[in-house]
Amino acid sequence: MTRGRIRAGLDEVPGHVDVLVIGLGVTGAGVALDAVARGLTVLAVDAHDLAFGTSRWSSKLVHGGLRYLANGQVGVAHESAVERGILMDVTAPHLTHALPFLLPLDDRTGRRQSALLRAGVEAGDWLRIAARTSRETLPRPRRVSATESRHLAPVLGPGVRGGIVSWDGQLEDDARLVATIARTAAGLGAELRTRARAVEVSGAGATLRDELSGTPYDVSARAVVNAAGVWAGGLVEDVRLSPSRGTHLVVRGDAFPDLRVALTLPVPGAHARFLNVLPQPDGLVYIGLTDEAVDGDPPDVPEPSAEEIQFLLTTVSSSLARPLTPADVVGSYAGLRPLLRADGRTSDLSRRHAVLSSPSGVVTVVGGKLTTYRRMAEDAVDVAVARAGLGAGPSTTARLPLAGAASRAELARLAATSSSPRLVRRYGVDAGLVLADARAVTGLADDDLLAPVADSVPVTLAELVFGVTHEGAHDVADLLDRRTRVGLVASDRVAAEPAAQRAIALAAAQLR
Numbered sequence: 001m002t003r004g005r006i007r008a009g010l011d012e013v014p015g016h017v018d019v020l021v022i023g024l025g026v027t028g029a030g031v032a033l034d035a036v037a038r039g040l041t042v043l044a045v046d047a048h049d050l051a052f053g054t055s056r057w058s059s060k061l062v063h064g065g066l067r068y069l070a071n072g073q074v075g076v077a078h079e080s081a082v083e084r085g086i087l088m089d090v091t092a093p094h095l096t097h098a099l100p101f102l103l104p105l106d107d108r109t110g111r112r113q114s115a116l117l118r119a120g121v122e123a124g125d126w127l128r129i130a131a132r133t134s135r136e137t138l139p140r141p142r143r144v145s146a147t148e149s150r151h152l153a154p155v156l157g158p159g160v161r162g163g164i165v166s167w168d169g170q171l172e173d174d175a176r177l178v179a180t181i182a183r184t185a186a187g188l189g190a191e192l193r194t195r196a197r198a199v200e201v202s203g204a205g206a207t208l209r210d211e212l213s214g215t216p217y218d219v220s221a222r223a224v225v226n227a228a229g230v231w232a233g234g235l236v237e238d239v240r241l242s243p244s245r246g247t248h249l250v251v252r253g254d255a256f257p258d259l260r261v262a263l264t265l266p267v268p269g270a271h272a273r274f275l276n277v278l279p280q281p282d283g284l285v286y287i288g289l290t291d292e293a294v295d296g297d298p299p300d301v302p303e304p305s306a307e308e309i310q311f312l313l314t315t316v317s318s319s320l321a322r323p324l325t326p327a328d329v330v331g332s333y334a335g336l337r338p339l340l341r342a343d344g345r346t347s348d349l350s351r352r353h354a355v356l357s358s359p360s361g362v363v364t365v366v367g368g369k370l371t372t373y374r375r376m377a378e379d380a381v382d383v384a385v386a387r388a389g390l391g392a393g394p395s396t397t398a399r400l401p402l403a404g405a406a407s408r409a410e411l412a413r414l415a416a417t418s419s420s421p422r423l424v425r426r427y428g429v430d431a432g433l434v435l436a437d438a439r440a441v442t443g444l445a446d447d448d449l450l451a452p453v454a455d456s457v458p459v460t461l462a463e464l465v466f467g468v469t470h471e472g473a474h475d476v477a478d479l480l481d482r483r484t485r486v487g488l489v490a491s492d493r494v495a496a497e498p499a500a501q502r503a504i505a506l507a508a509a510q511l512r
């Protein structure tokens with residue numbers, strides 16, 4: 001069992017902690033883990049749920065930072081490549097894997113452009129080498145023939161005359177990463193509360209509101225870290241954010257028959273702009289990404305616009321033998337990138353993170369990437385510790401495996417002998433714990449616990465029960481939209497709802 005807890009509401013919340021963290025996206029969960037691993041007492045709260053915000057709407061890639069290199073930001077690119085290596089080799093081998101990307105070269109790609117694209121991919125490999133990530137973790141890029149390109153992606157249209165295959169990291173799922181960081185932090189003693197909104201913050205604490213009961217609670221803290229993502233500006237006056245929206249389409253795997261790679265496809269008529277086609281471990285394929293300015297206060301759940309959906313469909317179709325139609329689109333989602341406004345200027349913080357100290361004493365950490373969450377957390381806790389004069393050593397998270405992590409060899413051995421390779425893929429060496437917990441809580445046989453909960457929904461009852469008992473899931477939406485991602489396809493969500501309700505009812509008896 002965990003030492004700390006992840007639970008909904010503020011009942012029995014500690015009245016004083018060393019570090020109070022606002023927001024439980026990847027950044028806030030990372031800050032909670034970094035601080036508790038340094039021996040500090042931690043309370044971390046989210047107004048809604050773990051991974052409620054941007055952290056569940058990403059492309060789910062562990063980036064090497066090539067795009068930053070293209071902008072001349074060598075330091076940021078190197079940092080991203082180093083953090084990618086830490087995630088893939090040390091902290092989360094169970095939640096990450098190497099993903100091959102095919103960049104097809106066709107009649108539309110001029111000689112100069114081909115040479116530039118090849119140079120870019122080589123630079124990406126240079127980043128891997130500079131970050132000391134091995135070829136076993138991420139293979140070297142290589143040129144492939146037209147025949148091999150068509151074998152890797154039979155969906156490509158005519159005119160393909162070859163391609164470049166390169167590798168980057170892919171997450172099992174972004175919200176699963178957040179839930180795992182949160183569970184690791186709770187295991188070390190951090191208190192994590194969902195449905196707990198910060199309504200007023202200062203450097204010495206906050207007034208929190210239990211969103212289930214409406215009850216206010218005052219918590220004092222020696223340091224307060226604001227990790228509220230695009231909503232961070234609502235908590236401190238001197239941080240101003242203006243978000244931009246990025247949208248993905250969700251299609252079933254059969255829209256891209258026999259696709260063996262991810263695709264990087266050029267946007268016709270645009271310079272150095274590409275879309276990605278990203279096959280997912282659960283059989284879906286995501287297509288992204290757009291970039292649209294958003295006016296006004298950021299909504300809780302951003303919605304893709306009809307124009308973005310049309311743009312993605314048309315653009316990806318221009319590279320395919322069979323154009324996609326709206327009927328292929330089974331879902332879509334949008335996330336908000338934080339753009340920081342300072343002194344009338346706007347700078348894109350989605351490239352680099354910032355740690356900002358307000359006159360009130362609140363430390364805000366914003367921007368960055370899922371990939372760099374650990375480094376963001378380390379930087380934020382360093383500033384918080386120094387400001388508050390807390391007696392804590394340096395960050396230890398670069399060497400701290402997340403719950404369930406093990407070497408790739410050990411994970412492969414376990415998957416080969418496990419009754420549920422799916423659980424190993426999502427929980428690593430904790431797969432046995434997930435199943436044992438579900439058996440103990442429900443008294444059901446493994447056949448029941450490990451069967452897909454509905455046609456076309458590979459999620460199991462065991463995962464749903466574990467979501468309630470160990471990952472703080474409070475309701476059906478937590479289970480289907482964040483502990484698992486069934487909710488990305490509306491019809492799948494409807495089909496899986498009875499299983500989620502059953503898991504909550506079965507686990508409720510145990511939790512009482």
Ligand SMILES: Cc1cc2nc3c(=O)[nH]c(=O)nc-3n(C[C@H](O)[C@H](O)[C@H](O)COP(=O)(O)OP(=O)(O)OC[C@H]3O[C@@H](n4cnc5c(N)ncnc54)[C@H](O)[C@@H]3O)c2cc1C
Pocket residue numbers: 022023024025026027028045046047048049050051052053054055056057058059060061062063196197198199227228229230231232235245246247289334335336337366367368369370371372
């Ligand atoms: C479309 C898109 C695609 C991306 N793809 C990738 C990718 O492939 N790889 C990658 O590395 N990065 C990617 N990123 C970047 C990455 O997703 C973000 O940098 C990261 O998720 C931000 O996490 P966060 O924790 O800072 O913010 P969030 O995840 O938004 O978390 C903030 C949390 O604060 C909570 N909150 C807000 N106000 C309050 C309050 N008053 N009290 C309590 N809680 C509060 C919210 O409920 C929310 O859960 C992408 C970003 C976008 C927009």
